[in-house]
Amino acid sequence: METNKTTTIRPSCAKATAGRHLDPPAPRLRRAGTSTPRHLDTSTPRQLDPPSPRLWRAGTSTPRHLDTSTPRHLDNSTPRHLDTSTLLITGGSGFIGSNFIHYLFRLPHFTGKIINIDCLTYAGNPLNLTEIDEKYGGTRYFFEKVDITDHAALKTVFEKYEIDVIVHFAAESHVDRSIAGPAAFIRTNILGTFNLLELAREKWGSRRDVRFHHISTDEVYGSLNEAEVEAKFKEDTPYDPHSPYSASKASSDHLVRAYFHTYGLPVTLSNCSNNYGPWQFPEKLIPLMISNMLEEKALPVYGDGKNIRDWLYVDDHCSGIWAILEKGETGETYNIGGENEWTNIDLLNVLCEIVAEESSKAKDHYKKLITYVKDRAGHDRRYAIDCGKIKAELDWTQSVTFAEGLRRTVRWYLEHPEWIAAVKSGEYLRWIELNYDKR
Numbered sequence: 003m004e005t006n007k008t009t010t011i012r013p014s015c016a017k018a019t020a021g022r023h024l025d026p027p028a029p030r031l032r033r034a035g036t037s038t039p040r041h042l043d044t045s046t047p048r049q050l051d052p053p054s055p056r057l058w059r060a061g062t063s064t065p066r067h068l069d070t071s072t073p074r075h076l077d078n079s080t081p082r083h084l085d086t087s088t089l090l091i092t093g094g095s096g097f098i099g100s101n102f103i104h105y106l107f108r109l110p111h112f113t114g115k116i117i118n119i120d121c122l123t124y125a126g127n128p129l130n131l132t133e134i135d136e137k138y139g140g141t142r143y144f145f146e147k148v149d150i151t152d153h154a155a156l157k158t159v160f161e162k163y164e165i166d167v168i169v170h171f172a173a174e175s176h177v178d179r180s181i182a183g184p185a186a187f188i189r190t191n192i193l194g195t196f197n198l199l200e201l202a203r204e205k206w207g208s209r210r211d212v213r214f215h216h217i218s219t220d221e222v223y224g225s226l227n228e229a230e231v232e233a234k235f236k237e238d239t240p241y242d243p244h245s246p247y248s249a250s251k252a253s254s255d256h257l258v259r260a261y262f263h264t265y266g267l268p269v270t271l272s273n274c275s276n277n278y279g280p281w282q283f284p285e286k287l288i289p290l291m292i293s294n295m296l297e298e299k300a301l302p303v304y305g306d307g308k309n310i311r312d313w314l315y316v317d318d319h320c321s322g323i324w325a326i327l328e329k330g331e332t333g334e335t336y337n338i339g340g341e342n343e344w345t346n347i348d349l350l351n352v353l354c355e356i357v358a359e360e361s362s363k364a365k366d367h368y369k370k371l372i373t374y375v376k377d378r379a380g381h382d383r384r385y386a387i388d389c390g391k392i393k394a395e396l397d398w399t400q401s402v403t404f405a406e407g408l409r410r411t412v413r414w415y416l417e418h419p420e421w422i423a424a425v426k427s428g429e430y431l432r433w434i435e436l437n438y439d440k441r
């Protein structure tokens with residue numbers, strides 16, 4: 003097999019760790035000069051024709067046009083069971099990845115193992131997984147500090163563990179940062195994904211009782227017009243990414259699908275809307291606003307504050323991913339959303355009230371901190387997800403209301419001031435240096 007060139011690409015982690023600072027809430031790009039509604043092109047749906055029926059658990063009956071030079075080291079007719087699988091989680095020390103690892107260990111029927119590979123950029127925080135490491139470290143939980151852009155290092159992980167499932171979260175994920183410095187997004191999101199796909203293909207050969215699940219975002223679909231209240235992103239909405247972040251995610255999505263169509267790699271994809279919950283780095287809207295409130299700092303709102311986002315509690319994203327792993331069809335994409343659209347300013351007002359209530363302040367105490375700042379050019383106006391497919395086909399639904407999820411989130415940040423302080427002071431970066439880099 004041809005060796006890919008990413009082995010020579012400089013890992014992005016070291017660079018990303020430098021210059022850590024907290025930014026205003028994430029802007030999203032809108033096509034320059036686009037005021038016209040972007041219609042969902044339903045006339046030309048992008049079909050994903052699965053080359054074979056669903057093979058997860060069921061073993062395989064029809065091996066596809068595979069690279070036969072790759073060893074078939076396992077009997078395809080032996081079904082693997084998800085509950086006892088070894089899952090490789092990339093980016094497991096980030097916000098959603100760490101929540102997913104907590105979620106898995108809470109599942110009563112999950113008895114498998116988790117390998118977390120993360121290079122610990124500014125957004126990766128091992129403190130998110132302290133309890134897991136204490137309880138399961140070395141038996142069912144294993145951490146490998148690896149950069150996915152480093153093909154050679156990644157290969158050692160594939161050689162060390164017998165992996166059944168890959169859930170690929172690792173990414174540069176902050177739109178603001180992608181505008182300031184897109185290179186790390188191209189390296190991690192595109193080349194890192196390519197490395198994983200290549201190694202999975204090489205390692206798994208013709209196995210079909212395995213799965214590569216790729217985590218993506220609703221931002222790949224572009225922007226909706228707020229006037230078109232019924233319009234939502236569906237799985238067949240044409241891609242129209244507007245920022246270096248969403249373009250790099252779109253690119254990785256295409257690569258993942260290409261590996262399904264070309265090599266028969268058993269993949270699934272999910273595109274999710276904005277997540278919120280515990281352990282989210284305070285550069286993103288909700289944790290940034292909470293931590294600013296607690297410090298009585300200004301609460302910056304871009305433009306008129308009327309940009310609309312759909313919000314999903316992170317545990318509901320995790321349950322959606324699990325449902326896809328359990329029941330999803332290979333080759334398929336599932337949109338996951340909260341069906342919970344809020345303008346930024348309305349959300350902020352509600353958040354101000356919850357934080358005030360939870361910290362025994364007057365109802366409007368924090369609202370006086372709201373400050374409108376100049377909008378960023380190209381800020382996407384509205385995102386909305388149609389998650390009818392995952393609901394109908396996989397019997398998934400959201401379980402946490404926005405009121406409940408926001409309150410849980412606020413309480414978590416109030417109860418973990420040391421986590422916020424450590425993250426904001428850079429203390430945890432020094433801890434990483436001490437614990438991982440100088441070993």
Ligand SMILES: NC(=O)c1ccc[n+]([C@@H]2O[C@H](COP(=O)([O-])OP(=O)(O)OC[C@H]3O[C@@H](n4cnc5c(N)ncnc54)[C@H](O)[C@@H]3O)[C@@H](O)[C@H]2O)c1
Nearest residue numbers: 093095096097098121122123125126149150172173276277
């Ligand atoms: N946060 C959201 O609202 C949201 C919504 C939809 C989709 N997503 C997607 O979900 C995934 C996770 O998002 P998140 O919010 O948890 O991101 P995050 O920034 O909190 O975490 C990303 C993790 O990836 C790690 N990482 C980055 N570059 C790496 C590299 N080169 N090698 C190894 N590890 C690396 C980081 O250290 C970090 O732990 C991303 O793919 C993102 O595009 C996020």
